[in-house]
Amino acid sequence: MNKLQKRDLKHIWHPCSQMKDYVSFPPIPVKEARGPYIITADGQEIIDGISSWWCKSLGHSHPRIRQAVQRQIGKFEHVIMANTCNETLVELSERLCRLMPGLGKVFYADNGSTVVEIAMKMSIQYHAQSGSPKRTKFLSLENGYHGETMLTLAASDCEIYSRPFTPLMTWIPKISDVPYLSGPDSSEWLKMEDAQWKKTENMLDDWSGNISAIIFEPIVQGAGGMLIYSPDFLRRLRKWTKKNNVHLIADEIMTGFGRTGKMLACEHAGIVPDFVCLSKGLTAGWGPMSAVLCSNKVYNAFYSDYSKGESFLHSNTYSGHAISAAAALEAMKIYKDEEIIAKVAKQSCELRRRMEWVASETGALENIRGVGYVVAGDIVNPRTGKPFPPEARTGFKFYQNAVKDGALLRPLGDTICFLPPLNTPSDVLDALAEIAVKALKKVVG
Ligand SMILES: Cc1ncc(COP(=O)(O)O)c(C=O)c1O
Structure with missing residues (x-):
């Protein structure tokens, strides 16, 4: 040593x-x-x-990101994001909001776990303010991983990380019978078995009145073992959630920005979730930053007079950190140019x-x-x-x-x-x- x-x-x-x-x-x-x-x-x-x-x-x-970060440091490194705006963050947000049709709003944090939890909080508060206050539960997939905060550990299905904390954790039921495959050349990539979906649907129907959102890693579940499943499962989930007024929260923290051969893995299924959580490849690993994209419909449920108490009062000190934002903006240009x-x-x-x-x-x-x-x-x-x-x-x-x-x-x-x-x-x-x-x-x- x-x-x-x-x-x-x-x-x-x-x-x-x-x-x-x-x-x-x-x-x-x-x-x-x-x-x-x-x-x-x-x-x-x-x-x-x-x-x-x-x-x-x-x-x-990467030399281009290095230069972008240096340019940003020459201007300012970080200012409080509440009550301020800056060119870098605005341009980054414009680009992020073009990733998925209909997801035109972005909220920033500084790590993956927090941003998944933000999406979960937004979903619950949305329902409370939109006439469905009983929608306070979540479902997630077996073998999923969504982070290390108490709520995201509860949404995860990785006992090895959560075991000591179970007494503190809320119970989030797991959807089993996920149609795992070896990859896009599997015969069930385009269409999973109806009988298998039926089992999932029965479970969903049992919970339908209470669920706020279903959380999932699209196509590949990372820390749970790099497990791949059929995009058809996501198509069916999207159809069911739309019909039942339940949100879909796509955790694209590992899969986003090209990892699966699409900019976002949800594109394999052709679905638009209600929330998309991003981190990791967002700054190409240059700085802590995460973001959740959501629809105007969600955003509008929070848009009212302050006195009504409907604002989303979540804050993180480093939300929208300028150096991370500069790296993220340049990374997005590189994904395209290269x-x-x-x-x-x-x-x-x-x-x-x-x-x-x-x-x-x-x-x-x-x-x-x-x-x-x-x-x-x-x-x-x-x-x-x-x-x-x-x-x-x-x-x-x-x-x-x-x-x-x-x-x-x-x-x-x-x-x-x-x-x-x-x-x-x-x-x-x-x-x-x-x-x-x-x-x-x-x-x-
Ligand atoms: C899919 C997924 N969600 C959430 C997280 C948590 O991100 P962070 O480690 O930045 O909190 C990770 C981290 O590996 C992840 O892979």
Whole structure:
């Protein structure tokens, strides 16, 4: 362990980690990061195969975003967003409000969990102010993930993160029977089985009078295991929610800005939800920022005299942070100028082919699935074809070996995922797959 690592571990409590693990495998000392690489203090180049928690969609240190941020710093770095306006934020908002037809209003926060919770609060308050005060409940999907605040943990279905806090959490029922698939070439991509939908519909009908909104990650559920499901499910949900005066809250925090080969993953289903939550790729990982898009109909339910008490009085200190906004505006221009989304859609099968190659070289991956620049597979014992027991920590050992060999691939349990920056050159993707093979072989023997 070097000096920096020792100083780090003396004081820093790292996120989503068992700190004891760092004793045998200390934190990676980062000196700089460029394009798809993180560069360590001793000069090792590590491919960022998960885009630093799925946010560095344009890689590290994109020169255009660097310049945009520097220009903004030359003007001002942050001013209170309530009661002020500025050119950068207005132009960014104009662009965001063109992403989905009918979603012409945007509210800003500074992280993903908060913005999902904002959408949930807006939905409840909307119903209370629109003659449906009994609509105070939510539904969400099995295996979903929406963040780490108490309400978003409750909307999530990841027991590993929520277990200690369950006594404090409101109960949000989960919709099961989600039609999972391996990707767009599955036969049920366009049409799921009617019988399967019927089960969901029965559950929805039981709750219909009390629900304010259904929260979901469109097409790909990230932290729950990179699970992909049929867009037809979303089409049916949209139809049902419209008929029953229930909102749809699309959590596009991971999927938004091209990750699935569309600007927004809801486009796969051709649906317009009532709320769309954005973060991560919004600033291409350059600054904390999140945003929720909503319709004029929602907005108008809050628009009245102050004395009526119908305002949405939510505030975050860093809402609309100017440096993040400058990065986000430039990122949106780059997505367009560099035709990032079209390239992801075109090269999607190339990324998947590489994960399939890892599977065939090792015999230790099954259930390969993918859409756009999200590909995943589950580690199995090549001798038995069965998963390893959780206490073997196979995914964690794979992570350690991959880092040593030059790739940052932080598996979800024993699920290996490739979510590289959307502009990663193909020779780097080859190297990523080669490192994954090497690391996996070492782990499974
Ligand atoms: C789909 C989804 N929703 C919400 C969040 C929470 O975002 P944040 O970590 O910025 O709070 C994440 C983070 O990974 C996410 O993937």
